[in-house]
Amino acid sequence: MIKNSILIIGIIGLFVFAMFGLTILPKIYIEPNVEKADVYVWGRAAEGHKVYVSHGCIYCHSQQVRPKGFGADIERGWGRASVATDYKGLTPHQLGTMRTGPDLSNIAQRQPGRDWHLLHLYNPRTVIKESIMPPYPFLFEIVDADKTLKEGLKLPPEYQIPGKKVIPTDEANALVDYLLSLNQKDPIKPQQN
Template sequence: MESEYKLLSGAMVTLALATATLVVVPYMQLDHVPPSPGLKPYTEQQLRGREVYIAMGCLYCHSQQPRSQSLAPDFERGWGRAPVAGDYYYDHPHLLGTSRTGPDLFNIGARQPSVDWNLGHLYEPRAYTPGSIMPSFPFMFELKDKAAPGDKVVNLPPSYAPAGKVVVAKQEALDLVAYLIGLNHTYPVDPGAQLPQLSPEQAAADGIKTAVGAKK
């Protein structure tokens, strides 16, 4: 029985140390990081599009975290600089992603700022990127005989346009594209200015706040 108590105590201590190292300390470091200069809050439409992005599972195939030039050729791929903590100030939850079945989208708004391109790409990716394995999302669009006033018609390449019909984007497609175009982090940043040095008193206060589950 004594060995079981020792095993349980050791497991609890190990879990506590891991939690402190991976959760509490990073929280204390990043809790006071301000938004990066040049970063703008999401608009109401972009926030709706972000919810569509999550619901459609886009983060399962796309990341939003280019790696440093010293670690990978992400910059040469056109994905932009490595991010800093302040770039994610308005992201709740963060959508860093863990897989790159598709390209990184941290700066897709700078690479593809065209609403028409993004809408067409959602409707039929292979019309714009031959050989793409990205699924199409036709349910986010509507086929009509004639566009109504206020409709956003998707201008597809002739070989992909439905005969005798027009493709009209639904609101969810427009919102998603607004979010994607808003992903533009090409402003300059100073990585060294992102992690402020906390005083011992502030660090202790943050540790207490974290322990009781307070949220800023």
């Protein structure tokens, strides 16, 4: 019956060994420098991050740029190679592993237009005919044109609803704020060792 204990101790031992190696050790190595970094995420963008998580954007959009010489992320203008400090202060992480759509690490640099983002969220095919991104009409309110002073979306004619305005909700605005905060404009300081 000696085998029982060998089996159990062996399994737990190998498991804990790897768990230490892949979860605790990275924490020890990565976190100190990230904590020092001077990165802030302001209120609305943090709200938008929640909306981003809630609608599962991660399943089609990554937020990690691979370095030069590995893939063509940088040549595509998706930004510079990502580093740990880019993700400070936002949890859950949204690195993503799928690019059905383009990487968003640096989307605010490529497309700074708020209107465009709102149109694109309302229905991506208003601005990109062949897009396969799902529409998010539920982030918008459709109200009678004469009952609101707010400005509606400037939709192309075939998407306009006569007598109605399409008004983005707070959620939609927060999400766009978040997208417009995804900006790698500031060069990253070289990390110290």
